[in-house]
Amino acid sequence: MKAVARQIGDGPTHRRGDFPTLTAALDYAALSVGSMRFHGPRGELVEDLAYARLAREAREAGGRLLGLGLEPGDRVGLIAETDADFMRAFMGCLYAGLVPAPMPLPAAFGSREAYAEQIRRIGAVAAVRAVLTPEVIRDWVAEAFADAGLVHAGTLGEIGRAAEALPEAEPDLGATAYLQFSSGTTSLPKGIAVSHRAMMANIRAMAEHGLGIGPDDRGVSWLPLYHDMGLVGCMFLPVATQMPISYYATRDFVRRPGLWLKLISDTRATLSYAPSFGYDLAARRAKIEGLDLSSWRIAGIGGDMIKTGTLAAFANAFAPAGFDARAFLPSYGMAEATLGLTFAPLGQGFRTVSVDLAALDRGEVVPADPGSPGARSFAVCGPILPGHEIMLADAGGAPLPPDRVGRILARGPSLMTGYFGDADATRLALSPDGWLDTGDLGFMDAGELVVTGRAKDLIIINGRNIWPQDIEWAIESGTDGIRSGGVAAFGIATSDGNGGLAEEAVIVIGECRVAGEEGRAALRDEIHALVRERIGIEVAVVLTGTGALPRTSSGKLSRARAREMFLTGVFGA
Numbered sequence: 001m002k003a004v005a006r007q008i009g010d011g012p013t014h015r016r017g018d019f020p021t022l023t024a025a026l027d028y029a030a031l032s033v034g035s036m037r038f039h040g041p042r043g044e045l046v047e048d049l050a051y052a053r054l055a056r057e058a059r060e061a062g063g064r065l066l067g068l069g070l071e072p073g074d075r076v077g078l079i080a081e082t083d084a085d086f087m088r089a090f091m092g093c094l095y096a097g098l099v100p101a102p103m104p105l106p107a108a109f110g111s112r113e114a115y116a117e118q119i120r121r122i123g124a125v126a127a128v129r130a131v132l133t134p135e136v137i138r139d140w141v142a143e144a145f146a147d148a149g150l151v152h153a154g155t156l157g158e159i160g161r162a163a164e165a166l167p168e169a170e171p172d173l174g175a176t177a178y179l180q181f182s183s184g185t186t187s188l189p190k191g192i193a194v195s196h197r198a199m200m201a202n203i204r205a206m207a208e209h210g211l212g213i214g215p216d217d218r219g220v221s222w223l224p225l226y227h228d229m230g231l232v233g234c235m236f237l238p239v240a241t242q243m244p245i246s247y248y249a250t251r252d253f254v255r256r257p258g259l260w261l262k263l264i265s266d267t268r269a270t271l272s273y274a275p276s277f278g279y280d281l282a283a284r285r286a287k288i289e290g291l292d293l294s295s296w297r298i299a300g301i302g303g304d305m306i307k308t309g310t311l312a313a314f315a316n317a318f319a320p321a322g323f324d325a326r327a328f329l330p331s332y333g334m335a336e337a338t339l340g341l342t343f344a345p346l347g348q349g350f351r352t353v354s355v356d357l358a359a360l361d362r363g364e365v366v367p368a369d370p371g372s373p374g375a376r377s378f379a380v381c382g383p384i385l386p387g388h389e390i391m392l393a394d395a396g397g398a399p400l401p402p403d404r405v406g407r408i409l410a411r412g413p414s415l416m417t418g419y420f421g422d423a424d425a426t427r428l429a430l431s432p433d434g435w436l437d438t439g440d441l442g443f444m445d446a447g448e449l450v451v452t453g454r455a456k457d458l459i460i461i462n463g464r465n466i467w468p469q470d471i472e473w474a475i476e477s478g479t480d481g482i483r484s485g486g487v488a489a490f491g492i493a494t495s496d497g498n499g500g501l502a503e504e505a506v507i508v509i510g511e512c513r514v515a516g517e518e519g520r521a522a523l524r525d526e527i528h529a530l531v532r533e534r535i536g537i538e539v540a541v542v543l544t545g546t547g548a549l550p551r552t553s554s555g556k557l558s559r560a561r562a563r564e565m566f567l568t569g570v571f572g573a
Contacts, residue, residue: 072097
């Protein structure tokens with residue numbers, strides 16, 4: 001423990017992201033002894049990439065990219081494998097004045113054709129001139145872009161050694177630094193354009209005020225680097241704070257969630273983030289033998305709706321290994337704001353607020369006793385970062401008081417420039433006076449944000465606002481036949497028989513553990529009764545196999561995509 005802390009503390013004075021650009025931050029980190037350590041599927045160390053070497057090799061990579069004929073401002077697609085080449089390529093693009101656009105890896109069990117179509121769509125929106133890929137899917141990527149007229153579609157190592165000189169001038173801080181692509185739907189992907197100024201404003205605010213990064217902090221991450229929480233929180237933030245960090249791939253976490261905790265234990269890590277499903281998977285499958293989690297001071301939680309029951313189960317499971325529930329840090333943010341917007345107070349753990357569900361359905365916030373009939377508990381995600389603002393608004397954009405549920409609007413220096421090449425989508429998201437419509441709903445509790453769900457996910461039945469996660473969580477907690485995180489609820493419009501629309505019908509799709517038609521019929525009846533009792537509505541239940549529901553790049557369930565798949569008949573009737 002002492003040796004690790006002493007090594008991290010050596011080197012230049014610690015700085016919390018107060019740099020104009022990420023390349024300036026890496027140049028400073030190169031003076032420290034920090035590094036990025038990449039681990040294989042069983043935890044073996046594959047590469048230890050010191051920040052000093054990363055800075056040197058990224059500059060070389062940037063020159064070689066310019067040697068292909070690329071010019072500053074050109075977009076470069078980067079297939080975001082969790083490896084050192086991705087880091088070299090991303091930072092190389094920034095040194096060269098190019099705009100990196102991380103692209104996802106193929107989905108598990110996904111087809112080659114579907115993946116090719118996905119990355120082609122991203123490439124078209126970004127108008128990329130080159131794509132870099134890991135060796136393992138090189139042929140897939142080269143084939144996908146064979147007719148795109150790119151100057152290169154292959155690995156970083158395949159680029160010739162001839163290099164152009166890097167730009168001498170510092171970039172315009174208002175220019176686009178990188179593109180972050182949304183995920184989870186089949187619609188045309190949106191490229192979120194983040195400027196150098198916005199990137200560094202968010203990193204600095206998170207490092208100083210949200211996380212309080214110090215010289216002895218150390219990270220562990222399995223989050224995908226094509227998602228904002230993995231890219232910004234687990235790549236940019238460590239570079240900008242000279243923080244050592246250990247990585248292993250998301251696919252390996254799903255197979256071996258216990259390795260996450262083992263790396264935290266072995267490296268004496270102090271900071272690691274995950275969405276709810278990560279804590280749930282670790283609590284159900286990881287073992288405590290040999291673990292010492294006492295160093296973990298920030299167990300960040302974000303990326304999806306926070307399940308307080310999941311966090312409590314994790315804390316109970318790993319308390320014998322030294323885990324302190326006060327380490328939990330609920331937070332809220334999105335790629336359109338670079339990453340973080342609100343963070344709960346450090347050392348508090350997760351605080352919950354309980355409200356009356358019937359009142360919430362009317363858009364009102366009425367306190368209720370926790371655990372009482374009709375009560376609903378939410379995690380509190382903390383106050384807004386300094387220099388930023390949050391406003392709750394009605395459908396017309398008028399401000400609402402704290403005791404009303406409204407659309408969450410955000411404003412501040414971390415916001416995106418807009419959606420790349422999509423002025424219409426940008427106008428819908430960003431108001432002329434700088435307010436971002438997050439698409440989320442919530443309310444304020446003692447100056448801290450409480451997120452209640454996505455506006456587009458709301459189901460309206462007889463004038464009631466039904467929150468789909470209430471249906472999902474009722475089913476998950478009330479039956480053993482549906483796996484945790486394996487249920488999606490959504491509404492669909494139904495016909496009134498006269499060419500008009502009737503009330504929404506509520507569809508529930510569950511990943512079923514029960515075999516045999518008789519057992520499944522009993523499970524459907526159980527779900528019907530459960531939702532009727534707890535929510536007071538009728539639902540149509542469709543049961544499917546494990547892993548059938550779609551998920552986003554961060555691992556959270558995509559209701560929008562599940563709804564699309566249902567409407568096209570993927571799940572049957």
